[in-house]
Amino acid sequence: MQQKITRRDFSERLAFGSFWAAVGVSFVGMLKLLKPAVMPEATTRVKLGHPDELPAGTERYFPRQNLFVYSEEDSIYAISAICPHLGCIVQRLPESRFECPCHGSKFNATGEVFAGPSPSGLSWLEIRRAPNGVLYADTAITVPRGTKWERA
């Protein structure tokens, strides 16, 4: 049998319901405040220098921006030093591979993970050449593994 709701009960529910709905919506609205409109960070662009300053065979580490730059005969590429597992900074070992000090993830020379908990390999970063000829990498823009900047 269907239960009847009196008019009084109905308006009471309406009153309580609208009160809690208002509280809920206010809180959801306030949550918006917590996400910054602009991330308070330094630029993600890293000046690598002129290609001539990076002759073939150079390995350069940028400690502030946490990235490695490798120069080859006809190309240059950048690998992020931030471990995709939990954000520690990986170290380059002499036997040309990377290791993370925090939880022991291991990566080969191209940043592919071969041991440890990391869910993916090290990110490769985009390299662009500014009109004045200087190379820039962007730590916020990743590219597929193997994407290199070609010396024309």
Added chain:
Amino acid sequence: MPSALHRFLDNLKRVPKTFLGSVRRHGKATSDRGRSQAVFSNLFLHIHSVKTHKNSLKPGYTLGFGLLTTVCLVILTVTGILLMVYYKPTPELAYKSIKDIHFVVPTGRMMRNLHRWAAHGMVVLVFLHMARVFYTASYRRPREFNWFAGIALLALTLALSFTGYLLPWDQLAYWATTIGVNIASSPRELTDALGITQLFDPGGAIRHLLLGANTPGAEALIRFHLLHVMVLPILLFALVGVHFWRIRKDGGLSRPESADPPDGGGFFPRGGNKTYGLMAIVRGRSPAVGRAPENTVNSWPHLFIAQMAIFMAATVILLALSLAIDAPLKEPANPAIPENPAKAPWYFLGLQELVSYSGFMGGVGIPLISMIGLALIPYLDRERGGVGVWFSGPEGRRVALRSAVFSTALVVGLLAFAINFGWLREWYPDIPQLVITFVNPGTVIAACFAAWSLWIMRRTDSTRMGAIALFTCFLIGYIILTYVGTVHRGPNWEFYWSQASWPIH
């Protein structure tokens, strides 16, 4: 009738007495009646009932863990407010102000050390208190909700510890926070593996919520500070209030049937329909409902003296620890070079051990499952017997012992295996990420614990025994994982027998 001037002078002379009388709502507490009145009508004392059951005062029953936790909380609040006087939550000044507090501020080092030790103490005691309540089956009806509130308080305590960890802004703080926040945002590991991060990214949302940025910096420091000194304490105190209030409303501390003999032969008649509890609307077994008040004593002085003694003893121990061992402070935070090893506070090192196999399951999945499992215990074990008795009797003691042996063997064995032979990716480098994410040694351990508990439940035909098995496994597993993470993990999270054998770098 004396003149108004006389009356005025008379009143003036009597101000000390009349003022005090207006503050106190009762007479002097010189007799039992006066003391009862004092407890009853004083805002601060009436947390306690006028009468306390003798069983609640037995040191071997409660072991004082709940009270000791409260003592730590009081000390943390006082020292925390004092530390806030000098602490400055900005990356430039945080480290320096902690150094100032440690080396320059009068009594600053003592207050900081006390804050540190009381925080460690509170975490340990919250766990011990939980174990006491569990093993005496004190979560039973009508106390289910208070157990639930206790689990929430455990989570808040851990959250407070963790947010406090960042504030010194030293290397340890910075990297532990980086790891912690990355764990919190590790749902991204899952969404990435499923390829839906573009559409649905809870990990990223949590990250931006906690850090106010992509990496820990000034915004993160101010947010953690705000959480640590304002948001979480407000929630904690509100919930502590509920927790205490429910103790009273649920009929005081739990106690065994035997604590109230069926016919004590006391002054009050047994049986019949008379319920004293109706005077105030109290559910269940308040000291007076169906139970004669013969087994109770006056809270003032019996309970209060015990509490003050514990308070003083705990303070002395914390003072001694603070005098002997300083809170650590490493080099200032350096976002370019991680600490090696970068270790979280010790009570999270068990999780860090699991995280070193896969982030999402080790850092989010397993803890969440454990917390939910703990919170649901009173709703899944609804038997009535064995309340107020350690392990609910000899059978429970046997089950607890066997479960302890089982879980020790399982966890030690599995960790030894993983440390010696590696884990999935070492054997099958091309294994899909989803498998690595979910098949964590922690998952295997949790599944074995659940199976063991179900088997015990079937064998003993008792949900209580199943609960004892599961809880014991959880406790032992937590302790062993924490021990391995703390003692046996060194640089690059590799296994070392002791810190003495770490490589020099």
